[in-house]
Amino acid sequence: MSTTQPLFQHHKHCDEIFADAEEACAKGNWSAGEKAFAEFAGQLETHFLSEEEVLFPAFESATGMTSGPTEVMRGEHRQMRDLLAQMKVSLDNRDDDGFSGNAETLLIMMQQHNMKEENILYPMCDNALGGSDVGTSIASRLAGS
Amino acid sequence: MHPNLSFEQAPPISVPYRFLLAAPWFGVLAGILLAWVGGDVLGSRWTPEALALVHLIAVGFMLQAMSGAMFQFIPVAVGGNVSRPLLVANVVQPLLLVAALLLVAGFLFGAPALLSAAVPLFLVGVGVFAVVVLLALWRTPATGMTIWTMRLALAGLVVTVLLGSLLAEALARGLALPLIPLTNIHLAWGLGAWALMLVAAVSYFVVPMFQLTHPYPLWFARGFGPFLMLLVLIWSGLWLREDTSLAQASGVLLATACAAFGGITLWLQYTRRRKIDDATSLNFRVAMIALLVFAVSAALMAVQPQWAEDPRATVWLGMLAFPGVFVSTISGMTYKITPFLNWLHLQRLGAPIAAVPNMKKMIPAEAMTGQFRLHVLALGLLLAAVWLPALTRPAGLAFAVSCAWLGVNVIRALQNYRRFRDQIRASVLHH
Numbered sequence: 001m002s003t004t005q006p007l008f009q010h011h012k013h014c015d016e017i018f019a020d021a022e023e024a025c026a027k028g029n030w031s032a033g034e035k036a037f038a039e040f041a042g043q044l045e046t047h048f049l050s051e052e053e054v055l056f057p058a059f060e061s062a063t064g065m066t067s068g069p070t071e072v073m074r075g076e077h078r079q080m081r082d083l084l085a086q087m088k089v090s091l092d093n094r095d096d097d098g099f100s101g102n103a104e105t106l107l108i109m110m111q112q113h114n115m116k117e118e119n120i121l122y123p124m125c126d127n128a129l130g131g132s133d134v135g136t137s138i139a140s141r142l143a144g145s
Numbered sequence: 146m147h148p149n150l151s152f153e154q155a156p157p158i159s160v161p162y163r164f165l166l167a168a169p170w171f172g173v174l175a176g177i178l179l180a181w182v183g184g185d186v187l188g189s190r191w192t193p194e195a196l197a198l199v200h201l202i203a204v205g206f207m208l209q210a211m212s213g214a215m216f217q218f219i220p221v222a223v224g225g226n227v228s229r230p231l232l233v234a235n236v237v238q239p240l241l242l243v244a245a246l247l248l249v250a251g252f253l254f255g256a257p258a259l260l261s262a263a264v265p266l267f268l269v270g271v272g273v274f275a276v277v278v279l280l281a282l283w284r285t286p287a288t289g290m291t292i293w294t295m296r297l298a299l300a301g302l303v304v305t306v307l308l309g310s311l312l313a314e315a316l317a318r319g320l321a322l323p324l325i326p327l328t329n330i331h332l333a334w335g336l337g338a339w340a341l342m343l344v345a346a347v348s349y350f351v352v353p354m355f356q357l358t359h360p361y362p363l364w365f366a367r368g369f370g371p372f373l374m375l376l377v378l379i380w381s382g383l384w385l386r387e388d389t390s391l392a393q394a395s396g397v398l399l400a401t402a403c404a405a406f407g408g409i410t411l412w413l414q415y416t417r418r419r420k421i422d423d424a425t426s427l428n429f430r431v432a433m434i435a436l437l438v439f440a441v442s443a444a445l446m447a448v449q450p451q452w453a454e455d456p457r458a459t460v461w462l463g464m465l466a467f468p469g470v471f472v473s474t475i476s477g478m479t480y481k482i483t484p485f486l487n488w489l490h491l492q493r494l495g496a497p498i499a500a501v502p503n504m505k506k507m508i509p510a511e512a513m514t515g516q517f518r519l520h521v522l523a524l525g526l527l528l529a530a531v532w533l534p535a536l537t538r539p540a541g542l543a544f545a546v547s548c549a550w551l552g553v554n555v556i557r558a559l560q561n562y563r564r565f566r567d568q569i570r571a572s573v574l575h576h
């Protein structure tokens with residue numbers, strides 16, 4: 001298993017609960033939507049933290065690159081957290097237009113972010129961190145969430 | 146390693162927009178031309194009007210939209226750095242606009258001087274674009290089949306334009322070249338190695354992303370592009386040797402490859418996680434159905450040559466490919482690219498995300514789905530008009546109005562961007 005394999009798989013998991021939350025709210029099933037959204041927001045936060053607290057620092061100290069790709073990824077995490085907060089506000093107000101618009105925006109943001117990680121940053125991390133125990137520690141964080 | 150890798154190289158918003166703004170109006174011109182001429186203009190592929198129509202869509206609508214989309218897609222999606230995007234767009238777009246109009250006018254009025262005049266403009270415009278984009282695609286640290294397939298598509302574009310230029314010079318100067326085989330080679334590079342290749346490259350990326358489908362199977366994403374390129378090469382070699390029957394057999398293989406792509410894409414859509422449909426997913430579905438019908442028709446024509454004897458049969462294929470496959474995919478992509486583009490640039494102005502309107506505020510959903518319905522109606526009329534000339538005028542009219550509506554929707558997206566930008570700037574100044 002490569003260092004970033006667990007993160008890669010976790011992206012797919014987050015996609016699935018995103019779809020559940022979006023579908024429930026689109027159908028006006030707000031209580032199911034609330035549950036799925038809470039699950040999604042929690043999983044996404046765990047994912048971000050695993051990267052920000054484990055993967056990125058390990059990558060930065062292995063390569064000396066502190067202001068490169070990891071910095072951009074942190075910035076995008078910030079934007080996605082803001083969008084999540086917007087979704088939550090719409091959900092609390094039962095505002096389906098607002099919710100679906102923010103969900104759409106988060107989805108595209110999240111997907112292009114994931115693509116950059118999967119196609120660029122993760123391969124760089126796998127190169128730099130092969131043989132370390134970073135992968136195991138990320139896997140246990142994601143599993144414990 | 147790339148210490149300066151930043152992903153933050155999205156070009157100024159005017160770069161992609163200018164291409165996306167221009168593209169639909171070539172479709173409007175095509176529709177007006179059809180409605181104007183009417184009658185039996187679709188009776189054969191070789192009428193001046195048919196050649197003009199093909200190129201209004203190919204080098205007008207498709208080339209504009211696909212260039213604009215590439216400028217945006219490469220930096221944002223695959224981390225490639227298109228150098229000096231504003232300068233390149235300032236040079237390339239006017240060249241391509243004028244070249245397209247000259248070529249179309251040359252066909253329509255049978256004017257050799259206009260055909261010849263278009264050639265150098267195409268060569269320089271596409272040449273500059275191809276060099277800049279290839280450099281960006283070569284330097285990106287990203288991996289994946291989207292990038293490889295895009296490189297193939299770019300090569301396909303270059304060969305298409307070279308062959309088109311050769312044909313145009315041959316027509317203009319009366320060079321003694323085998324025009325029909327060369328045209329068949331040119332169109333396979335244009336439709337297959339360039340346009341379908343690019344749609345595949347983009348689809349590997351956006352179909353899973355917009356709809357949360359499974360990814361394309363790896364063997365398929367690895368194999369489809371090179372296989373398509375190989376088949377186009379074989380097709381070209383056989384036509385050059387004027388081995389018509391073998392060339393037709395290779396055409397069946399090409400049709401099968403198209404069908405495989407269309408079938409897999411439809412299957413991915415059918416088994417997707419995200420069940421919510423929008424103008425983008427619907428446009429893609431129509432495009433893939435048109436691609437399947439195209440493939441089945443082309444294969445039938447190859448094995449039952451008497452069906453291909455009717456000159457309308459080839460026009461039917463053209464109608465499925467241009468308005469059916471490519472206008473639909475491009476419309477669908479436009480409806481995701483412009484709202485995301487707006488949002489991306491608005492959120493950089495420094496206001497909190499809560500103050501940035503979300504993607505659905507950029508073009509009203511009803512305007513997009515309404516335009517999509519009209520497009521489907523126009524497509525149905527166009528396909529019927531191939532066999533029923535009385536329908537040519539209404540079909541042309543419907544297509545013109547549908548493309549104009551698409552154009553208006555893009556304009557509206559840009560106006561909304563400007564309005565929101567001014568609001569955000571005003572509020573940032575206040576705080």
Ligand code: HEM
Binds near residue numbers: 263332
């Ligand atoms: C880039 C995308 C292009 C595509 C997809 C494309 C597609 C086609 C197609 C499908 C045909 C056959 C038309 C028919 O059978 O009615 C054709 C013919 C032709 N194309 Fe293009 N074309 C492209 C670019 C160009 C360019 C840039 C030029 C000129 C510089 C050009 C010049 C020609 C000429 C002269 C013919 C007609 C040949 C004849 O009548 O013998 N094409 N093209």
